[in-house]
Amino acid sequence: KGQSTPLSQTISYKVIEMADIWKILTTILFKICPTPLDVGTDIWNGVDFIVNDSPIWGAMCLGLTLVPGIVKGVTLFVKGVTLWGEKRTWWNFLGCVIFCLFGWILLPLWTVIGFCLTLCQPAPKPGDPITQVEVDSHDCKFLEVNTESMGQVVLNVSILMISGLQEKKFLFPGDLQLLSLSISFIMIIKSAGEQHFFRRTPYYPPSFGESFLVSIVLCPDIIFRVLALPLVCIYLRWLSIAPIVAILCLNYYGAGKRAGKCGLTFREDRLSTAAMSVISPSVYIDQQSDNDDKLASPTIQRDYYSWNRKTLVGVLFPSLILVAILVNTTFVDEFGPLCQILSLPGCSPLTITVDQFNYILLPLVILSGLFTLVHQFLSNTAFLARPMRYEEQIVKDNNGDYITQNAQNKLCQALLCAAGDIMGTAE
DSSP, X not given: OOOOOOHHHHHHHHHHHHHHHHHHHHHIIIIISHHHHHHHHHHHHHHHHHHTTOHHHHHHHHHHHHHHHHHHHHHHHHHTOOTTOOOSSHHHHHHHHHHHHHHHXXXXXXXXXXXXXXXTSOOOOTTOOOOHHHHHHHHHHHHHIIIIIHHHHHHHHHHHHHTOOOOBSSSXXXXXXXXXXHHXXXXXXXXXXXXXXXXXXXXXXXXXXXXXXXXXXHHHHHHHHHHHHHHHHHHHXXXXXXXXXXXXXXXXXXXXXXXXXOOOSSHHHHHHHHHHTTTSOOOOOOTTOOSHXXXXXXXXXXXXXXXXXXXXXHHHHHHHHHHHHHHHSSHXXXXXXXXXXXXXXXXXXXXXXXXXXXXXXXHHHHHHHHHHHHHHHTTXXXXXXXXXXXXXXXXXXXXXXXXXXXXXXXXXXXXXXXHHHHHHHHO
């Protein structure tokens, strides 16, 4: 009392307080809310389909919400671990069953609790890693995106093409469908940028600006796949299994070590990478593993993204050509029995007319695919390579954590650094 506070100290307190408010807002908006909101709208959309006499669509929407829990439960059982660190026992089997049945609520709850706990802890100092709880929350969020969100996007786009819009729920016909589809699509775009850096250094996540730039760079790839895959699936029906299997096999091969190219060492990482990168270019490296893959992760990502883009365009373009031939010829009508055996387009009417396919959908898919190719040709230029930071060097610190050589500068928050500069200048 009776003593004045130095101006530099007052300014620093204000700056730090603003940084805390910004941390709370960004954590709530971009970490806590998205996952439960995505799962909630998907469940609501599935129930709405069932209520409105579309039980098949509703069952598929609700079934996809179980996939992340099934993947998590089966993975824990196969690895022989439980939440208590035990080996394969009856408790392990019980945990697998619980995740399979209730993972649709446990994983989003796990994500929310983990990020809420980070708000209760002091902000990490520049250069300090995040906690294991926050790392696990990121893992749960990415699991939801790479399984449920991607499946919901392809399914809902297919439903729009086959059955059209459902009845109005709030403002216009199909508003709940489009809301669920939009949230899932945004989650995929958002997580694409976050995963790009998270797989390199799990305990040193990127800033919002860094991940946002990568999401913009990968956005054309995601748009092309989200439009092309449903078209191939709804027109070729069971025959679409062939291009999808081809994509998975080529992805698996491209994720490994090839002549003159870097690749992943472990089979499990290659399998996860092959499945995850059907919709979005991504490389999976288990954050628990301790090998040279993380040290070479920027180069692995650069080589695999190139392979993945060429694979998707090389497989989907011929499939789309086949679809265009079937839509614009009378082949299906003249050979009715063949149509019924193969379940080709003429067997059941779609909401998409031939003109809509020829003048709207097909040109949009082709343009996005060509943009993907142009994007690939320009991927090594400074304009696109700088946000991806392929030249970044990954090293191990004294604690055994993987960090970038400029990790401290990367994690140093601008507001806190500004506070230090103001204090130094005032002194």
